[in-house]
Amino acid sequence: MKTFEQIIKSNASLIKKVVDFDASIDKLLPLDFTVSNTELTDEILDNTDFFSAWVNQKLKTNNAIYGIGGYNEHRTIYSRSVHFDTAEEPRRLHLGVDIWAPAETPVYNFFDATVHSFANNNNFGDYGATIILAYEIEGFKFNALYGHLSLASLKDLEEGKFIPAGKSFATLGVKEENGNWPPHLHFQIIEDMGGLKGDFPGVCKFSERDKYLANCPNPNLVLDCSLK
Template identity: 55%
Template sequence: MSRPETLVAWIKANKKAIGKVVDYNPSADKLYTFDFTSANIELDIDTITDSTRFSRWIDNKLGETGSRYGIGGYMEHRTLYARSPLFDADDEPRRLHLGVDIWAKAGTPVYAPLDGTVHSFKDNDNFGDYGPTMILQHDLDGLTLYTLYGHLSRQSLNEITIGQPITKNQQIAEFGIVDENGHWPPHLHFQLMFDMEGWAGDYPGVARFSEKERWLQNIPDPNLILRFM
């Protein structure tokens, strides 16, 4: 079996081994699915490039719909990355979002959904970047899986060490504020990887759309773990 197929099989056989990433109650909490493709005509470049205005737009959308969390983004071809030169390139800009975003208020707790260890962490402090980032490593009966948590608070990185054991449902972090999370509206970028490919404290969360098939082999759908939908 391929690694994605092996992961799916492991999850089916070990449902009780999977915990939560945020405090989501499917019987009580409403989710709002955000669309950040060109099909979303509500968002213009002026809103996207102004972090305060963009945050207000997110908050209003969640409030209007009575949603505790916003969610979306896996393998989404996003136009909003035009807000930062970090994603530009001469040949093809990076617009393919590789993880899932969970939108909520700053300070929202983040938990480890699986037993594991701290692989690495780093404050990727650039406009439009992850900001404080943590990566955990998990051994799923011989299958190595990494989970990435981006846009955290700086405080989240204060008392962790590489190799530190982490248990399922342990709080590991919280959503960061705009001024420290890469200048985004508060949210969590959650991503799965089979191979870190030499990266530490960071891993691409946005890629060229033309390379989608390559990324699908290393980055499975985070909803396999989140189980939001």
């Protein structure tokens, strides 16, 4: 059977956008949230408004429409929330890609899909409004999790609902709706949901890195197609 990477590459011409982007004029800014980013002080991370202002200033200074990055990144920013702490080892390894943009930014479906599940994961530091779509390409089945959405994005959804490729089906949420983060999209590919609905870990323990990355392949494979 083909891998996720092979499936996406062989169907690259059919992959639609995830966010509005014109590669001829728009710029993406890679954002680093590892320990090497010494600009992100505890004072900034402990205050969502300060954190948002930091992201917005970075985008403005670099004339970028979106900030992007995070897959397989060992992040220090999760120390801001006990949601990512466990007794034996904190969760710090990011399993998706983040696209940092203003609240209400439209989110599009990149390929024909159905609604797998959805939920409002309303914990500090969690996803907030979350939609998981189920895909099948050339017989290969997988899911994509879209997190930190607006609560309005969950309206009129039902499991099994068809979402066509190219459709705007959600928008980014404000901090009060997105788990208390600066507005952004958490975009994650998940091959096996393990029976979960409306939620799936977007951050894992570093000791479980190989297991989770095998089940959550690189979302940049989709974005590399959709942002061209």
